[in-house]
Amino acid sequence: MIRTLAAILALSCTALPAHAAPGDAAEAKRLLMDSVGIASVKGRGQTPALARFYRAALVQAGFNAADIQIDELAGTANFHFVWRAASAKAKPMALTGHLDVVEANPADWERPPFTAVAENGFIFGRGVQDNKFDVAMMIATLAQLKASGWTPKRDIHFFLSGDEETDGIASAAQAKQAGALGIEVMLNSDGGGGGLDAQGKPFFYKLQAAEKSYADFQLTITDPGGHSSTPTASNAIARMGLVAARIAGHRWPAQVNDITRASLAEAGRARSDALGDAMRRFAAKPDDAGAITALRANPGTIGQIGTTCVPSMINGGHAPNALPQRVTLTVNCRIFPGTSIAAVQAELARVAEDPGVSFATGIDWPVTPASPLRPDVTAAVQAAVSARAPGLAATPGMDAGATDSVFWRALGVPSYGVSGLFMRQEDSFAHGLNERVPEAAIAPALRHWDIILRRLAG
Ligand SMILES: [Zn+2]
Structure with a gap:
């Protein structure tokens, strides 16, 4: 917990130049690693603690605690933060992810699954890829944008659901809550993303705009x-x-x-x-x-x-x-x-x-349509991908699996998987053993979210 507090304090205390961007990679890494230590697995009762951990990070970054709501339901918790525009020029948008992770048996892992370990250029731990990486990157980006004096021109709702990996009861309830807020577009950090080839060079990016049911x-x-x-x-x-x-x-x-x-x-x-x-x-x-x-x-x-x-x-x-x-x-x-x-x-x-x-x-699962390819979203995501890999196209794609986006699309909210993580297919062990992310993925992911938020809400 001491390290956790240090991380949170560092988020707020780091002196930042006025136009510093994107978020601080060292702090984002610490946020990610500390979040892995809270085993937000179904049945362990720790998901509300993870929600409180994220709330503390946002409050320490200067956001108002009253704008953060944690609902405990269905044996887990949902998280909702809204960064309100002083005078909104567009309908609200949403960023989403999930709090929960898949169970992991320590006996099967090479390292303890619920203690993040940085080794050989990777950070290992359950949930470090799915979905704690992007959640930490989004929080660090929001904190950095706030510290830089940037303000949104539309309300940004930040939703994390509590049972994406299992029952989907909290997820469905959260989508319903969001559906009543007039949200025009939803960006899900738990879908899409980029691939690196064997040499570590980005070679594709999927902008996920549809899922099969x-x-x-x-x-x-x-x-x-x-x-x-x-x-x-x-x-x-x-x-x-x-x-x-x-x-x-x-x-x-x-x-x-x-x-x-x-x-x-x-x-x-x-x-x-x-x-x-x-x-x-x-x-x-x-x-x-x-x-x-x-x-x-x-x-x-x-x-x-x-x-x-x-x-x-x-x-x-x-x-x-x-x-x-x-x-x-x-x-x-x-x-x-x-x-x-x-x-x-x-x-x-x-x-x-x-x-x-x-x-x-x-x-x-609900039957959902594909989301229409909105020019504003494709342009913002393409700008982020171009910054990471000049010449690489952000290609729309349909997933054969399903995320929380199904609940949002079922309610008519266009939803897009736009993870900021690029990694090699052979390093991807989401839901599996020895889950990991490359440490080098952090800085580009912060820039990814920074560009997307500035383009869509700036
Ligand atoms: Zn996920």
């Missing part, structure tokens, strides 16, 4: 069963096996939106192989059958051109010498933006070709 379906076949010596044609395992094969082999319709069209065109331009050719042809003509076939055949692109559903778990039978009475199959779907869960279920039922299959839905 997620649904699990439980398919069940029941049968009277009987003795295994008297087989019947209605064997539930055999029937479910056929259903699983039909679903796995189903070709979902090809779909496209502005985001995937732009990202496939850009990715295609960067490649000279057959896959790159298919990407370019699909972007130009989304009903190009040859291009669709090629993109469907590649696991990295099939999810970019439509909904996908896969049989992922199966369970059935009760004795080696009995006809099965019950078989359940879990089908996991990644649903293209704008497609309803009901429509996916209807398609699965049609493809199953077995009227005896009953359906139930497990987890299902």
Whole structure:
């Protein structure tokens, strides 16, 4: 805790030149490392403490404690700070991230997961990438902007949710709260971001503007069963096996939106192989059958051109010498933006070709549209990316997974994943063992957030 206090005090006491920018990298690093020490994992009860830690950092930076709200709910906490414009020239904007991190078992880690360790050019610790890095960078940037005398021309709301990694109950509640504030645009630090090649040179940046939604379906076949010596044609395992094969082999319709069209065109331009050719042809003509076939055949692109559903778990039978009475199959779907869960279920039922299959839905996320590519957002993010890597394009992209942005997009708030972190794919261990970020990523990330905030709220 002593180090924590020192970090917070240093944030406020460092003498800063009037136009100093971006935030102080040493202080941002200390904020990041101290935040890792608060194990904001579901069930450990420490997430509210992390929210209070961030509040203390902002208060020490000179912000008003009355503008910071911590709500304890759903066994966790949500955090909300608003930096009000003296006279707003535009509708409010929001910066978002999350407080919680995925559990980590110290026995499996090379270093203690909940004590940040700086070693070999990396900072190690659970949550250091997802999402404590960008949260610390945003706080350090806000502090630096405040210290420099800069003031926003629109209200900046800073939201951190408490259960992004698990239940999403606090996340959904927070999005609803934000939805009532008239927020025009949301920038999520927990999506998008840049990649470094093997030499450490930036080679892509994804501006995440769409996410697929997620649904699990439980398919069940029941049968009277009987003795295994008297087989019947209605064997539930055999029937479910056929259903699983039909679903796995189903070709979902090809779909496209502005985001995937732009990202496939850009990715295609960067490649000279057959896959790159298919990407370019699909972007130009989304009903190009040859291009669709090629993109469907590649696991990295099939999810970019439509909904996908896969049989992922199966369970059935009760004795080696009995006809099965019950078989359940879990089908996991990644649903293209704008497609309803009901429509996916209807398609699965049609493809199953077995009227005896009953359906139930497990987890299902809100169905969300892609966010329109707002010129102000793309220009601001491009300016930040150009400062990091001249000539590199900020390419719009759709994630196959989902973040808190789904709740915001479902409420009609355009939302963009614009993380300031650039790292090599092989160094990325978010949710995994020995999670790390390169120390050298800190200073460019501070500049990233500084540029974006000055452009969108200055
Ligand atoms: Zn995250």
